Amino acid sequence: MAFETDPIFAIIGVSVVYAVIILLVIAVLGSLLIAYSFRTERFIFPNFMLFSITILENLVKALFRLVGADDGIVDDVGIALRNKISFKKFRNTPVDKRMIFLPQCLRAIDCPSKLSPEGMKCINCGSCEIGNARKCAEALGYRVFIVPGSSFIKRLVRKHKPTAILGVGCMTEVKAGLEMCQKLNLYGIGLVLDRAGCVSTLLNWDEFYEFIEAAG
Numbered sequence: 510m511a512f513e514t515d516p517i518f519a520i521i522g523v524s525v526v527y528a529v530i531i532l533l534v535i536a537v538l539g540s541l542l543i544a545y546s547f548r549t550e551r552f553i554f555p556n557f558m559l560f561s562i563t564i565l566e567n568l569v570k571a572l573f574r575l576v577g578a579d580d581g582i583v584d585d586v587g588i589a590l591r592n593k594i595s596f597k598k599f600r601n602t603p604v605d606k607r608m609i610f611l612p613q614c615l616r617a618i619d620c621p622s623k624l625s626p627e628g629m630k631c632i633n634c635g636s637c638e639i640g641n642a643r644k645c646a647e648a649l650g651y652r653v654f655i656v657p658g659s660s661f662i663k664r665l666v667r668k669h670k671p672t673a674i675l676g677v678g679c680m681t682e683v684k685a686g687l688e689m690c691q692k693l694n695l696y697g698i699g700l701v702l703d704r705a706g707c708v709s710t711l712l713n714w715d716e717f718y719e720f721i722e723a724a725g
């Protein structure tokens with residue numbers, strides 16, 4: 510006796526196959542655009558790229574690994590792209606509505622600052638670059654916080670209600686921070702540490718100063 514396929518299941522089966530093919534095509538195109546952007550620092554079809562990075566991150570990373578490429582490129586391009594998209598809005602935000610979050614791991618090991626409800630209270634002792642960076646940014650009108658973790662950031666954002674945020678952190682923190690900004694409708698910019706860790710981390714401070722100067 511021959512089995513008859515239920516038309517509903519046949520339609521579902523065909524739809525699933527088409528959906529998988531479409532997602533695969535989007536992931537492949539997204540991966541090609543990401544690789545191109547990484548090499549040239551030019552972003553073509555940024556919204557499409559952002560879609561592929563946000564929705565299909567794991568698949569896009571798997572494609573990178575499949576061809577022997579570093580899947581960290583996807584994170585690098587994703588952050589650069591989000592920064593580029595937010596930059597104009599960040600620059601157009603009054604500076605007193607912008608906040609900067611620096612991670613406490615950037616401090617010198619013998620930092621004398623004390624923890625307060627607003628983060629570490631830097632006394633600009635000169636042992637690390639934070640003191641100078643904070644002074645420069647505050648002179649421009651930014652509010653600068655040196656924070657021990659993301660829970661501090663969330664609390665300070667709730668309290669001070671900024672419109673735009675510049676956050677410094679490791680790749681994971683920056684990605685999470687930019688996602689938080691997107692959810693809260695804030696204009697987020699992320700700078701990734703050159704060396705992450707619990708202490709003695711490194712930031713390309715030139716990049717930091719260039720950014721706050723360019724953002725006006």
Ligand code: SF4
Nearest residue numbers: 620631632634637640
């Ligand atoms: S400059 Fe500020 S953050 Fe850096 S070590 Fe001195 S007090 Fe700590």
